[in-house]
Amino acid sequence: MTDNLLLSHTRLAEPLLSFSPTDASAVHRNPLAGLRQFGPHSSALFGPEDAIRVLAIAPADTADKVAGLLRELRDEAQPRERREYLPPFPGFNAAFRTHLYAAGQRRVALPGDLDAQLAASSTPARLLADTVCGEIRRVRDSGSSFDVVVVHLPERWSRYFTADGLDVHDHIKAFAAQLNEPVRTQVLNDQPMSYHCRASVRWRLASALYAKAGGVPYKLVTGGLMNPGTVYVGLAYGVREPGGPDQQFVVCCSQMFDSAGGGLEFVAHDFGNEVDARNPLLSAEQMRTVLSRALDVYADRHAGRRPVSIVVHKQTDFTSDEVNGCIQAWGTADNLSCVTIATPAWRGVEVESVTGSGAPKFPYATSRGNLVQLDEFSALLWVAGNSPAMTAGGRNYLPGGKGTPRPLQLTRWAGSGPLEEMAGPVLALSKMDFNSDSPYTSLPVTIRYAQVLARIVKTENLPARPYDFRLFM
Known part of the structure; x- marks a missing residue:
């Protein structure tokens, strides 16, 4: 640096x-x-x-x-x-x-x-x-x-x-x-x-x-950073028999959510021996298959309509082949974003400004929603952090009560616009886990629930068809 x-x-x-x-x-x-x-x-x-x-x-x-x-x-x-x-x-x-x-x-x-x-x-x-x-x-x-x-x-x-x-x-x-x-x-x-x-x-x-039971406790308010008509797709990979002689990369799971955080469906893909388990990256054709299937599911549930824009989340870097596969499935590079959501070693506390020779004070954990731009394409977003806006009296509140929050590192591999437009939906989608009484989870539901399905299909031979995400909550 x-x-x-x-x-x-x-x-x-x-x-x-x-x-x-x-x-x-x-x-x-x-x-x-x-x-x-x-x-x-x-x-x-x-x-x-x-x-x-x-x-x-x-x-x-x-x-x-x-x-x-x-x-x-x-x-x-x-x-x-x-x-x-x-x-x-x-x-x-x-x-x-x-x-x-x-x-x-x-x-x-x-x-x-x-x-x-x-x-x-x-x-x-x-x-x-x-x-x-x-x-x-x-x-x-x-x-x-x-x-x-x-x-x-x-x-x-x-x-x-x-x-x-x-x-x-x-x-x-x-x-x-x-x-x-x-x-x-x-x-x-x-x-x-x-x-x-x-x-x-x-x-x-x-x-x-x-x-x-089929109810929707709440949805996200759309508008602003949550663009109506956008669909968010989370990808997660799984490896069967990791470390064993028959280790096999077999799974690519996509979990779709709409712009209001409404759950669409899981889609699971089994590529068998088509991908090297030691380097589980998708070819352009495989990524096109994954995203095309997700878009077909969306169209089936929306009278044949396409979303206005699409955002793809995963935790590993996108290769040029994977980005090209997304573009092929979507049909254009416009209104398409590919975003990596990783967990770096950074942490954060608030610093009180001081004058003179006094030492800085560190009164509390950094606030949820803090976004620090690292370069033109990446930023640190504190999804976990002090959350006074979710308390009755606007007091300091850190879920868990202690510790120094770690941010997520967001990197955009395709797409354009201010990085706030990349980070805002990640922050919002961290509030959409209905299987919790916490104010938010550490990852957006796009990634969180794709991980759940990836974990399950590593040991269970689920047929490759769409599944209501509530079945795996």
């Missing part, structure tokens, strides 16, 4: 969330406070007389506890942590403007002797996965009406959760997604039953169940 390099600094405003398709004033920066005040964006989808039906599958000795946890979601709870950010939970009906009920079968208890079976089995992970999946298939085929299946995997079975290339959690998700009538699942561990802050538990579980 040269001594005379001057870094350009901008602070992006905290993105607004919309909680109504018709009321432009129903906006908030805090997702949970917005739900409490306005209700969900899709409140018309589930009317006050409707209900979201949940069926629970659990060990025989925890089935009642899981049922009690679901009943608990109907009740209010005061926060016992993160009070700057976390509002009181008003009860499921008040927050989401609809009811939450147990499905007809209420709950399904796994075999009472399953612990003994697992202890005696030579392949307990496979036995556990097959047992749970068998119950999911049975209740699906039984004619029971439900929207979401909750599966409890207690901590005492944790030694069986992964073995011989099988991940029980991922196998359950993949199995349920491939059924003729896919089943949306919520997998629980023991923590929700005992965690000290019941408001946190209820917000997180209630938001996830509402979204998985």
Whole structure:
């Protein structure tokens, strides 16, 4: 770095969330406070007389506890942590403007002797996965009406959760997604039953169940840096049997989101032996295939229309072949951006200006939304950081409470315009994970959910077709 390099600094405003398709004033920066005040964006989808039906599958000795946890979601709870950010939970009906009920079968208890079976089995992970999946298939085929299946995997079975290339959690998700009538699942561990802050538990579980049932808790306010009509595609790669003699680069996954952060669908591609696993980069033809497929999915869901513009996110550098493949699929270099989102070793704290010979003061972690331009094509964006705009009183608030936030390094390989136009959507899309009660996640959902699918397809042979992203939440 040269001594005379001057870094350009901008602070992006905290993105607004919309909680109504018709009321432009129903906006908030805090997702949970917005739900409490306005209700969900899709409140018309589930009317006050409707209900979201949940069926629970659990060990025989925890089935009642899981049922009690679901009943608990109907009740209010005061926060016992993160009070700057976390509002009181008003009860499921008040927050989401609809009811939450147990499905007809209420709950399904796994075999009472399953612990003994697992202890005696030579392949307990496979036995556990097959047992749970068998119950999911049975209740699906039984004619029971439900929207979401909750599966409890207690901590005492944790030694069986992964073995011989099988991940029980991922196998359950993949199995349920491939059924003729896919089943949306919520997998629980023991923590929700005992965690000290019941408001946190209820917000997180209630938001996830509402979204998985087909609801939309909130959307991003479009306009400004979120250009209406833009689609955001996240790519992630996977390697089967990493480090082994049969290591194979087999997966390229794209996760599409629209300009309001609405989930479109996963698309998985298996290139088999066409790509060197030691250097998993795509040829122009392969990238064209990936992006063309994503655009076809978009057109299928939008009456044949194309998006106005397209942004492609991934975590590795784009080669010239990959950029050319994107251009071939899109048909032009105009209104196309290719952006790498990496995690460098930088950190950040705020510095108070001082006069005279006094030493600088470092009062708090750097603010979320800080953008430092490194050169014409790259910048550092603090997605994690101090977030006073999401607190009730505008006080300092750092999720996690301690540590020095690290930025994301954004590099644009195709596209033009101010770097704020590249960074703004990344900041906004970090707020669109409905499977969390946090104000944001460390990565935009384009990358975060593409990673989820890439992880799953490394061990599960999912057919190469589009999947609703809610199936893998």
